[in-house]
Amino acid sequence: MLLSQYFIKASDDFANEQISKGYYKPDELVVIKIPVRMPYVQEQRQYENISGQIQLKGNCYNYVALKMTRDTMYVKCIPNYNKTKLINDNVINAKQISDIPLSKKNHVPTVKKTGLDTDYNYIVTLFDLTVSAKETSCSTVYMELQLLNTYLSSPAQPPESQA
Numbered sequence: 001m002l003l004s005q006y007f008i009k010a011s012d013d014f015a016n017e018q019i020s021k022g023y024y025k026p027d028e029l030v031v032i033k034i035p036v037r038m039p040y041v042q043e044q045r046q047y048e049n050i051s052g053q054i055q056l057k058g059n060c061y062n063y064v065a066l067k068m069t070r071d072t073m074y075v076k077c078i079p080n081y082n083k084t085k086l087i088n089d090n091v092i093n094a095k096q097i098s099d100i101p102l103s104k105k106n107h108v109p110t111v112k113k114t115g116l117d118t119d120y121n122y123i124v125t126l127f128d129l130t131v132s133a134k135e136t137s138c139s140t141v142y143m144e145l146q147l148l149n150t151y152l153s154s155p156a157q158p159p160e161s162q163a
Contacts, residue, residue: 004090011082012053015062019051029064032056034073043069047076049061061083 018024032054041153047065056062061077068074 006085008083008086011080011086015078015080016051019062019064020077024064029076029078031154032061032063032077033077034075035071036068036073037071038068039070041068041070046073053080058084058088061088069140 037041044067047067052063054063054075056094058078058154060083061075062080063075063077093097
């Protein structure tokens with residue numbers, strides 16, 4: 001398991017390095033359209049360069065550009081065949097291991113999956129942005145100001161203002 005994760009990470013690092021250097025053919029890019037509902041988003045006319053990963057229906061992609069509209073997110077991707085193969089090779093098929101054949105009736109899911117969530121594998125990253133507070137002592141200092149009663153004479157009369 002650990003060795004498999006190492007090879008997957010190495011494949012990711014290699015793909016990201018190749019993409020960052022621009023070593024990909026623009027005609028090999030795949031455009032994936034993801035329906036979204038964002039009525040307040042300003043629509044983009046051009047793609048913006050962005051990097052990341054997406055997994056869709058068992059296939060892994062590295063995306064290089066993104067364009068948002070109010071109802072669709074367009075993602076230009078490069079298929080990551082090495083990572084897809086490594087992930088698919090890591091899945092253990094229970095039919096090959098078990099001596100007892102599996103009946104199709106027992107393994108039918110009781111809950112029907114609907115909606116867009118069944119097609120996408122969302123990766124959630126949680127960040128803890130709390131800052132530990134430290135109690136400090138506070139001292140109050142009272143200051144009293146006294147005005148000086150010093151008269152300063154001016155060397156000449158000030159000029160008259162012109163209105």
